[in-house]
Amino acid sequence: MSEQERNVRLQRLEALREAGVDPYPPRTGAYTPIAEVRAAHDEKDGEQLESENNEVAIVGRVKSHRSFGKLVFFTLVESGVALQVSARKSEIDPEIFRFANKKIDIGDFVRVEGRVWRTQKGELSVDLAQAQMLSKALLPLPEKWHGLQDQEARYRQRYLDLLSNERSREIAILRSRTISAVRRFLDERDFLEVETPVLQPLYGGAAAEPFVTHHDKYDQQLYLRISDELYLKRLVIGGLDRVYEIAHNFRNEGISHKHSPEFTMMECYQAFADYQDMMDLVQGMVRAAAEAATGSLSVKWGDDTLELGGEWKRVSMQEAIVEATGIDILEATTVEALRAAAKEKGIGAGDAPTWAVLVDDLFSEHVEPGLMQPTFITHHPTELSPLAKKSPDDPRVVERFELFMAGMELANAYSELNDPIDQRARFDEQRVQAEAGDDEAHPMDEDFLTAMEHGMPPTGGLGVGIDRVVRILADAANLREVILFPHLRSGDS
RNA sequence: GGGCCGCUAGCUCAAUGGCAGAGCAGUGGGCUUUUAACCCAUUGGUUGAGGGUUCGAGUCCCUCGCGGCCCA
Known part of the structure; x- marks a missing residue:
C-alpha cells in the first residue's frame, strides 16, 4: 500500500498540532444541517440571497476540492446532502484562505461559517469566512468517477462503499x-x-x-x-x-x-x-x-x-407438487414409494434419506423457483x-x-x-x-x-x-x- | 463440493511471451466562478502468494489464497 499520501496528510496533521489546533477536537460547535440550509435557500435567486445576507455554520465531509489560486471551491457532504463552499482570497484572512486552499484534504471533516450566496453559475454556496478542522482523514477515498467497484472491497470496507x-x-x-x-x-x-x-x-x-x-x-x-x-x-x-x-x-x-x-x-x-x-x-x-x-x-x-x-394465492403443498410434477405425496407415503413415483414421472429423486426430506427436495426443486x-x-x-x-x-x-x-x-x-x-x-x-x-x-x-x-x-x-x-x-x-x-x-x- | 471468470499504483482500468502504462487521487507550479474544473511538470509497482517452462513471464503451466457468476 502506498504510504505517500498518508505521509503528506500526517505532515498536515502535525502542522495543525504545531499551530495549536487540535485536528480531532472534542466539540463540533453549533451548526445548521445542510439539508435545512438547502431547504431554506434552494429556491432563492442570487439577488435575494445577497439582500438577506444569511450567515450560517455548516459541517460535513470534504467530497471534492477545486482551487483557482485566489479562489477555492469545495463540497461538503453531511447526512447524504451536499453543499458547495467558496473561499475568496480577497475577502478573508490570508491564514484562513490558506487553510481552505492547502490544508484541507478530501475526506476531512470541517466546520465552515459564512454567507449563503449563489455563484456565477448559479450554485448555492457558503462563502467561507471561518473554518475549523473537525477530523483529519489520513487515507484517500475511492476515485470520484467510478467509486468503489471491486465487489470484495465493497463488502470488506463497506464504509467506503457507502x-x-x-x-x-x-x-x-x-x-x-x-x-x-x-x-x-x-x-x-x-x-x-x-x-x-x-x-x-x-x-x-x-x-x-x-x-x-x-x-x-x-x-x-x-x-x-x-x-x-x-x-x-x-x-x-x-x-x-x-x-x-x-x-x-x-x-x-x-x-x-x-x-x-x-x-x-x-x-x-x-x-x-x-x-x-x-x-x-x-x-x-x-x-x-x-x-x-x-x-x-x-x-x-x-x-x-x-x-x-x-x-x-393459497395452495396446499400437495396440490403444488402435483401441479408441478404429477406426483401425489399423500399417495406415496414412504420414501421408497415416493422415489418410485418420481422415477415413473422421470424426475430425479436424489439420495434423500427419508420421505420428509424427499418431499422437501421435490418442493424446493420443482415448485419453489416458480413461485414469483x-x-x-x-x-x-x-x-x-x-x-x-x-x-x-x-x-x-x-x-x-x-x-x-x-x-x-x-x-x-x-x-x-x-x-x-x-x-x-x-x-x-x-x-x-x-x-x-x-x-x-x-x-x-x-x-x-x-x-x-x-x-x-x-x-x-x-x-x-x-x-x-x-x-x-x-x-x-x-x-x-x-x-x-x-x-x-x-x-x- | 464442481465448472467458468477475475485479482496490475490509494481508486478505475490498459499492456501479441519482449522497456509495467493511462485517467483520477497525491506532490510542485500557474490560474477569481468551478462543480468529472483546466494547463505544465512530477512521485508512486513484491502485477494476490509460491513454484515451474523460457534467453526473457503481468501474459504460458502447476499448487494455493480471496472474490464473482453458474451448477450441485
Missing part, C-alpha cells in the same frame, strides 16, 4: 425503514418486543445445523441459536400473549444468493390465534414494509413486478413440521403455511402445537429421522416439554426472513447486498 456508491446507501436506508415498519406494525397490534438467548444449551425451532460454542466458566457446551421459537413460546406459556423478536439467527451452512450463515428473522407469537390469522398478519406486515420502504405495493423485481395488493407472485403454500407433511398442530381434517399434514415470493421462502407460520403429549411424540419421530440420516432433525427438548405441560394456549406463530424481504424490496441481486457486513472468508494472505 461513501462512494449511492445505491449502497439507499439500500442501507431501505433496510432500516423496512425493519422500523415491521416493528411499528407489531407494536400497533399490542405485540411486546422481547429478547431471548442467543446462546442456547440446546438448539431448536428450525431444521438446521447450529454453530457450536463453549462457555468456559461453566464448562458448558452452547449453541448459537438457529431460531428463537421455543423461547418465545415459553413466554406465551408465561402469559405474555403477544410477543415478537427481531433476532439474529445462525445456521452452520453454505452461503448463496438466498442464504447467509448469520441472518435476521422476525418471529412473533399470538395466543388464541391460528395459522390463518398469521396469514392476515404477514400479508399486512409485508405490505406495510413495502409501503414504508418503496412507497408502493407494486415491487420491481428484475424484469418482473411483484403485486402485493389483493388476496395472495406472493403465494401461501399450506398443509405441509406432519413429519416436516414437528412444532405445528396437525390438521383436524387429515393428521398427515399440519396447519402451516410458508409464504413464497420471487422464488424464495419469506415466511413460515403454524397453528403452534400445544399438546405436550403430541409434541413428545413428534420429537420421538424426529429422533427416528435423525437416525435415518437427517442431520437437520429437531432434537428432543425436555425443558421445553415441561414448559408446555404447564399449559400453552392455542397460539399462532410466524417467522419472517427479514434479509429476504429487504432483498426483494431493494430489488437486489444478492443477499450480501442488503447485509451491511456480510460474512466472508478471512482476507489475510
Whole structure:
C-alpha cells in the first residue's frame, strides 16, 4: 500500500498540532444541517440571497476540492446532502484562505461559517469566512468517477462503499425503514418486543445445523441459536400473549444468493390465534414494509413486478407438487414409494434419506423457483413440521403455511402445537429421522416439554426472513447486498 | 463440493511471451466562478502468494489464497 499520501496528510496533521489546533477536537460547535440550509435557500435567486445576507455554520465531509489560486471551491457532504463552499482570497484572512486552499484534504471533516450566496453559475454556496478542522482523514477515498467497484472491497470496507456508491446507501436506508415498519406494525397490534438467548444449551425451532460454542466458566457446551421459537413460546406459556423478536439467527451452512450463515428473522407469537390469522398478519406486515420502504405495493423485481395488493394465492403443498410434477405425496407415503413415483414421472429423486426430506427436495426443486407472485403454500407433511398442530381434517399434514415470493421462502407460520403429549411424540419421530440420516432433525427438548405441560394456549406463530424481504424490496441481486457486513472468508494472505 | 471468470499504483482500468502504462487521487507550479474544473511538470509497482517452462513471464503451466457468476 502506498504510504505517500498518508505521509503528506500526517505532515498536515502535525502542522495543525504545531499551530495549536487540535485536528480531532472534542466539540463540533453549533451548526445548521445542510439539508435545512438547502431547504431554506434552494429556491432563492442570487439577488435575494445577497439582500438577506444569511450567515450560517455548516459541517460535513470534504467530497471534492477545486482551487483557482485566489479562489477555492469545495463540497461538503453531511447526512447524504451536499453543499458547495467558496473561499475568496480577497475577502478573508490570508491564514484562513490558506487553510481552505492547502490544508484541507478530501475526506476531512470541517466546520465552515459564512454567507449563503449563489455563484456565477448559479450554485448555492457558503462563502467561507471561518473554518475549523473537525477530523483529519489520513487515507484517500475511492476515485470520484467510478467509486468503489471491486465487489470484495465493497463488502470488506463497506464504509467506503457507502461513501462512494449511492445505491449502497439507499439500500442501507431501505433496510432500516423496512425493519422500523415491521416493528411499528407489531407494536400497533399490542405485540411486546422481547429478547431471548442467543446462546442456547440446546438448539431448536428450525431444521438446521447450529454453530457450536463453549462457555468456559461453566464448562458448558452452547449453541448459537438457529431460531428463537421455543423461547418465545415459553413466554406465551408465561402469559405474555403477544410477543415478537427481531433476532439474529445462525445456521452452520453454505452461503448463496438466498442464504447467509448469520441472518435476521422476525418471529412473533399470538395466543388464541391460528395459522390463518398469521396469514392476515404477514400479508399486512409485508405490505406495510413495502409501503414504508418503496412507497408502493407494486415491487420491481428484475424484469418482473411483484403485486402485493389483493388476496395472495393459497395452495396446499400437495396440490403444488402435483401441479408441478404429477406426483401425489399423500399417495406415496414412504420414501421408497415416493422415489418410485418420481422415477415413473422421470424426475430425479436424489439420495434423500427419508420421505420428509424427499418431499422437501421435490418442493424446493420443482415448485419453489416458480413461485414469483406472493403465494401461501399450506398443509405441509406432519413429519416436516414437528412444532405445528396437525390438521383436524387429515393428521398427515399440519396447519402451516410458508409464504413464497420471487422464488424464495419469506415466511413460515403454524397453528403452534400445544399438546405436550403430541409434541413428545413428534420429537420421538424426529429422533427416528435423525437416525435415518437427517442431520437437520429437531432434537428432543425436555425443558421445553415441561414448559408446555404447564399449559400453552392455542397460539399462532410466524417467522419472517427479514434479509429476504429487504432483498426483494431493494430489488437486489444478492443477499450480501442488503447485509451491511456480510460474512466472508478471512482476507489475510 | 464442481465448472467458468477475475485479482496490475490509494481508486478505475490498459499492456501479441519482449522497456509495467493511462485517467483520477497525491506532490510542485500557474490560474477569481468551478462543480468529472483546466494547463505544465512530477512521485508512486513484491502485477494476490509460491513454484515451474523460457534467453526473457503481468501474459504460458502447476499448487494455493480471496472474490464473482453458474451448477450441485
